[in-house]
Amino acid sequence: MNRRTFLRSTGYVLATALAGTYSVFIERNIVVVNRYTIPIANLPPSFHGFTLAHLTDLHFGPLVSPSFIQDVVAETMLLRPDAIVCTGDYVHAKNTTTEIDQVWPILMQLKAKHGVFSVLGNHDHWADTNRSLYWLERSGQNLRHQCKAITKGKERILLGGAGDYWEDQLKIDHLFASTDDKECRILLSHNPDSVDTRFKTPVALVLSGHTHGGQVVLPFFGAPVLPVQNKKYSSGLIVTEKTKLFISRGLGWTIYPVRFNCYPEIALLQLVNPALTA
Template sequence: MFILILLLAMLLYGGIVYYIGWVGYRWIRPETSSRRFKTLYILILVFTASSFIVGRMSGLTFLNVIGAYWMACFYMLILLVPLAHITVILLRLTSLPKHKTQKWAGFVTLSLLVSFMIYGVYNAYSPVVRKFDITIEKGTSSLNTLNIVMIADTHFGLLSGKNHAERLVKEVNSISPDLILIPGDLFDDDVQPFLDQKIDQILSKLRAPYGVYASLGNHDKHDGTMQELIDSLERSEIQVLYDETLNVQDQFTLIGRKDKIDPERLSLNALMHDVDLSKPTILLDHQPYDLDIAKQEGVDLMVSGHTHGGQVFPGNLITNAMYENDWGHLQKEQMHSVVTSGFGFWGPPIRIGTRSEIVTIQVEFE
């Protein structure tokens, strides 16, 4: 069944690439098109269209980079080319010259593609700081407020690399947080680029009086053992909560869950069995599911990522339909859910309709 689905997906992908390539060739071919030009065009199209798949399979860095940018272009072309094609067909009903309308359609499509790519890359690599103010009706005599910085979905790897990590540390430390939470997807499917670029050493410079804590997400993978992956993070002085609870200086409790796809993940009820609910309880859960269960178990604040806010429009319409809270702040009785669109990105290094972000949560205790 898996092989059949994979084959159908490849056929669909190949069909779309063929359609885009065919339309593109008709727009850009010279008036005296030569066999050499056509052959070169086909070779370039086949190379770029296969670079994402071959790069993932081979691990070759340059193919992975080309593939990522190709997927960004491919996504935009899926939206732009059919629209331009329909426009050209409609313009044939007018007295405008057919050849000129095709040329102009190609020029406008290319201009829009370049513009959207520049805009999308800027949004991906230029994070903003978003702030949420919440009130929790708990606390201790010495804990009145808590300034939390939450970052997720950094996807550190080939494209979200050393410079992006340094930007993260600089921005976060400038906020002077009391507590830093990272609910998953620190890696982009492989820990090795993270280690090769010494991003663990960069993240070790994050500073917060109550510490830096993380849970793991569906892209936090490693060919070796999970403990090796956790160790690579804890060398960054980031404490990983892997289906664990932690009482922090007798002020509040942190709960970090395994990702939803992990078959050995404990239930939230089992994790919270010995938690003192008279103190604030904060849950790190990568995927923002089961908000009602978190509310019923007495969680006060649940921080998540995973959705990327859709990353590229109209992806946000899909995530909005899938999750009760796909981005931002949602309160359900005493429980607050905060979901970030993420500091990094997955796949194509673009964001359209979303922005890379760092989230600050200013908590007031009553």
């Protein structure tokens, strides 16, 4: 091996090592607050500017410490959102209640003027369905298979919570059955593939996680790996044939403990009525 070839090979090795170190130990732990404006045509005027802090995919467990979750909760509270929504996968491990019992007392510290609303993800079921449901109910945040109203004066918006796409029943039509089609409905559903299922209820916005934004996003290519059937569902606001879909990049990791060009996020969503923004 001549000197030039040796230096080139050494450079490749060092670059790969640095990229790996950065992805595992640095970017994975840098939580950013991303602000999104979400236009909703049938948003009641009194809710124009209403803010939702969206948390998802914390994956408490290996390499995601109690202090990390505590910091996320504290940062979310500092944002003073009107309401907080959580879309599942709070724990990482399978077939154990240990992580569930550790993470939920921290999540119960979340408070907002108009409430905190949560559903479960597949990992919560894989860990222990009954224990996850116990804490979901005990927390007062339970929205699974339910519809709850947030009211301001005589106007309201409706929040509904679907069951997990893989490990539960969605029941989207059922949970909105007693509501009017003209009302502004927002659905929490962990897996964005639920948007493509058969439901008839008009929904203005679906909030999801599950994808982690792919965790690794390559310039000019996007995310090579997405754990969804519809590969258009990566992150951010997506307009589908049925509804608007917002997918958060989430906070934790799965499969591999890396993030590259895909920082963990607390998503702060500002709902606006387009007719009032001119």
